[in-house]
Amino acid sequence: MSRLIARPRLVRLSDCNPQLYRALNPPPDRRAQICRLTRAGAGLLRQMEAAARAAHRETVADLSKADQKRFIAMMQRIVAASSDQKNGSAAAKI
Numbered sequence: 001m002s003r004l005i006a007r008p009r010l011v012r013l014s015d016c017n018p019q020l021y022r023a024l025n026p027p028p029d030r031r032a033q034i035c036r037l038t039r040a041g042a043g044l045l046r047q048m049e050a051a052a053r054a055a056h057r058e059t060v061a062d063l064s065k066a067d068q069k070r071f072i073a074m075m076q077r078i079v080a081a082s083s084d085q086k087n088g089s090a091a092a093k094i
Helices: 003-016 039-060 065-086
Strands: 021-023 035-037
Touching: 035 039, 039 065
Parallel strands: none
Antiparallel strands: 021 035
16 A cells, blocks of 8 residues: 555544554654554454455355356456556556
8 A cells, every 4th residue: 555545544543543553663764654553453454354254245145156256356457447547557457
């Protein structure tokens, strides 16, 4: 994740709950930020991942396995194209 995207998210996260991550010793280049999830942050991440996986399974449950694979492949292409555009790279063809 680029620092332009990560920094505002970390600021919002620390405003919301400063116990979820901590900054490590700053590197020589002060533009860089090194952070690590705390145990509380890692626990929250596990809960969020479990909820996201359950929602995904429910979303594609009525599709055949072949359709699920096609759907996921298309969504990955959309995400990659969007990421390329946001990062200033050549847009991926969809």
